[in-house]
Amino acid sequence: MTEPERLRADAARNRAAILRATEELLARHHPQQISMEQVAAAAGVGKGTVFHRFGSRHGLMRALIQERAQDLEVAISTGPPPLGVGAPPRERLLAFLTAAVDLVARNKGLLAALGPEAPVTAAPDRQPREAHPVYRRWHGHLSDLVQQQRPDLDTDMLAHVLLATLHSEPILNALERGDGSRLDHTLRDVVTALMPDEDMRTGRF
Template sequence: MPTERADAARNRRAILAATERLLAEHRPQDISMERVAAASGVAKGTVFHRFGNRAGLMLALMVERAHALEDAVRTGPPPLGEGAPDRERLLAFVAAIVDVVSRNKSLLAELARSGVTVPSSEEYHRSQPNPHAVYEFWHGHISTLLRAENPAVDADTLAHLILGALHSDPILAQLTDQGPDRLKAALHALITAQLDAK
């Protein structure tokens, strides 16, 4: 992806920050592109040009939030960053993903409802991050740590099962009603059982 111009980067940050503020007070489906433009002080045409539509904007915000976790894994302290045993890093990472999903469940539900239909123009896609990059990183990191701890585990499939469950309606409803602790405990038990299996 080409280097972002300084003014484009400023506009992007302003738009995403305004969307964050609006999401703190409103449901995602109640936030229009026009409302985001007004709140960010950026022209409406710029918002549409940069993100294409509301689904594209919500996806970009979700990717932005997820990148903070990726940065913690790559450059942060243990247990998310390097320096902790693989099992400890794995359990900490899955717990951190649950926290990200729990904090962003309304956003995930909106993305699922919209089908994440974003514009197909080449110019739009050149300006956006790969929408699958977050999942690919999360899956790759989980499966690598699973495999390191127990080579007999079907790490790829188990990683898909863990991540797929986090997007299901019953799990999102449970996170809304009960918070993340019950889900963290269940995933901890599942992962530990798999790692300890002979």
């Protein structure tokens, strides 16, 4: 391995370690209680490395939620089923909603701290939430999956309704109490009622 390649590999490992340490700290503390020094110590890197990579605590938090949202998008586009291509639309939709609920539940404090700049909840510069690229891609994914099985529905509006659960204040409060499984089960009830499996649709039991 050449020196530039080694440096790039080291930088990638440091970045992953910093983000992982940040997420672990967020599981126990509010974002405002986490310092760059704590993150550096937990990641096993120097404080200067954290500042060099992310600039500020806000930049670090924003990078973390962007990375987790991107991980989900990669799983949708290139990962194995049921999140990835290859599963029936109903199963892919259920898998996506479970993954999205888990993402928000694990990072609810972070989303609240980032406010309108969080890519899962809203667009930068206080643009409408639906203008953010991540929201648009998630909305399009949901709409397409419903369209494949239930083209008779208003798939555009239904996708907005499903995504709205991820930034509803009562829902976020429920997640704060540890009710992520309740939200997941409720969304699954909604989807399975609207998109019954093949045996139910054809009357085969």
